[in-house]
Amino acid sequence: MVNYYSADFILPATSEPLKNGTVAVGPDGAILGLYPEDSLSLQDVNVTKLEGIIVPGFINSHCHLELSYLYNKIPQKEGLLSFIKNIISLRKSLKNTEEVMREADRQMWENGIVAVADVSNNIDSKKIKENSSIYYYTFIELLSFEPDKAKDVFREGSELLEQFSPLHASIVPHAPYSASKELFRFIGKFCGETGSPVTIHNQESEDENKLYRYKSGEFLNFYKELGINIDFFKPQARNSIQSIIPLIPVQQKTMLVHNTYTSLKDIYFILRSNRSVTWCFCPNANLYIEDRLPKVEMFQYHDFNITVGTDSLASNTSLCMLSELKTLHLNFPGLLLTETINWATINGAKFLGIDKEYGSIEKGKRPGLNLITHTEGLKISAESKVQKLV
Template sequence: MTHYYSADYILPVTDFPIKNGTIAVKEGVISGIYENNSPEISDKDVQKLQGIIVPGFVNSHCHLELSAFQGLIPKQTGLIPFIKQIIRSRRSISKNDIDTAIDRADKLMYNNGIVAVGDISNTIDSKQAKQNSSIYYHTFIELMGFEPDRAKDIFRAGTELFEAFQPLKASVVPHAPYSVSRELFRFMSKFCWETGSILSIHNQESEEENKLYRYKTGQFIDFYRDLNINIDFFKAQARNSVQSFIPLLPKKQKVQLVHNTYTSTKDIYFIRRSDRDVSFCFCPNANLYIENRLPKIEMFLFNDLNITLGTDSLASNDNLCILSELKTIHSSFPSLKLTETIRWATINGARFLGIDNNFGSLEPGKKPGINLITNLENLTLTRESQVKKLA
């Protein structure tokens, strides 16, 4: 049966907004999009809705495995205290609690209109939930190891986890510049290139990361000491972290840099010259939760860069909701237009994940998920804006 939905606006994302348009959907697949008063639907039973219709959201960065940590870690303590709390908390949470929280988080995202997720995994814990989910998942198997002599063993364990996640879509990726040695970077870069995999990495979430790479100073020195990790091998690079690891990636590598809270204009220029296919993922609510700071979003817009959105984890967020991320962005950057940022939440993430043939925009033949956003002022989000999943 075909359902017809009309709203104040339809935002196809890849085309102009349609005022008082109608969308036809059969079993989740879009069969048509019509202008106001189109004669083609004059005899159809159209459900008239208040709000705007948009595609299902793409959450480009999440950590399902950390869902059981919700409410355990204080806000605005900074990245390194946050990491220490994660390490300590992992020892006290049972496997059953982790599994239950993962299932609950998956359902939460589904109900919040999220249709596809780029999810970070360090274990196999999330596989069953992903197999049973209505959401499309690409799993980024995240490796950590700053000590060069451990690189081969860590990489081997990562490829074994990669095989364990089959047949689900997955990549083997680095966690962050401060937690991955050059040797481990090279192993993963070669693997991503040979397998045609996309790559995602946490980037410049804290200024301490840049201090480490520029001067070999800052809180990470004490952090490694507390973990009994000898970093005598590491030499200051006299440049920010992203400028140090980007050259380790293959040319044309499709990579997503996540957070970018302390990325500079010089970093942007360096990345643009690097000949890599780079997307920049913002997780604003997590940035505020951990560092109480947002990226310089205007700088990224000025340089016409591909932007995606993520929620990060329930360890660093009160919800897993892309609309909530959009509301935070528009509250802090009121000059932004929803017609632009909705692309970050949909088609840009779908293109990064390589699923834009079916997700990310409202086009006949696609099955992208259909969301209704309510309580707007024209095409502007308000604090009361909510999302309802239509299909």
């Protein structure tokens, strides 16, 4: 059976908005056609008329499904280092379960998320992903700031990658403050050979920049508390992202996540590097941890591929992409929904290499369909909600 849905607007993500348009969907979820208002093709067809905006299924470009058990366990707005210390402590005292991950997966599906770029440190989430309606790409995250441990950590990551087979997965560094140059090189060589995308937590804290620029700040005490000797590390006289990007192969697709303390100089450095860089924003997590947002306007004027993620339930109150868009529009009123919907759909699909199936409402694709309600024209509001149609 073919279903026809009409709304105040349809945002296909790869073409212009369609006012009072109609989308036809086959029984397998495939898009059969897009029709303008009063199309002759719709005569004698039963069309479901809806109030709001129809958009493609959301692509969550950054999540940690395995941290779902830490929901409401970590205090808000205490800064990144306090957040990390809480994660380390709670992982020792609390047990993860499939039940909480399954509930988080269900929550994302009901909130219209059809694909997730998920970060994992262990195999716990594999079963959930295998049985989910959501497409998952797993980034196996490696951590070791000590150069002499890089080889062993990379080997362990390679073994975990094999365990995730046949699911889509690759190996990535956690962040500049937690991955040595040696580990970056191992990962860069591997991903360069396999063509796998790379994702990196980037500049969530100003202390990360202080570490790289001056070898100062709170990370020095953090390493000392963990018993890590960083005498080997020399100040780089530049911010973290400028120090680590040269370690990544030029042709490598790389997504930098958070970017809360990224500067205009950092952006120009990336532009000069001629690398394929995607910038991912997780606004609700940024507010939860650092009570600060990236300077979004700096990024949107340079024709970057920008995506949006929810981060985890350890650093968010829900896994809802519409909630992330609300936060962006509230804090940056100059943003257009026609732009940010692309961030939440087709741009993430392109980064993951799944844009032939997901990310936009085009004939032949199976992107999923969401209805955003309580809208005014092409604007969302604090009252806007998402309803999964397909």
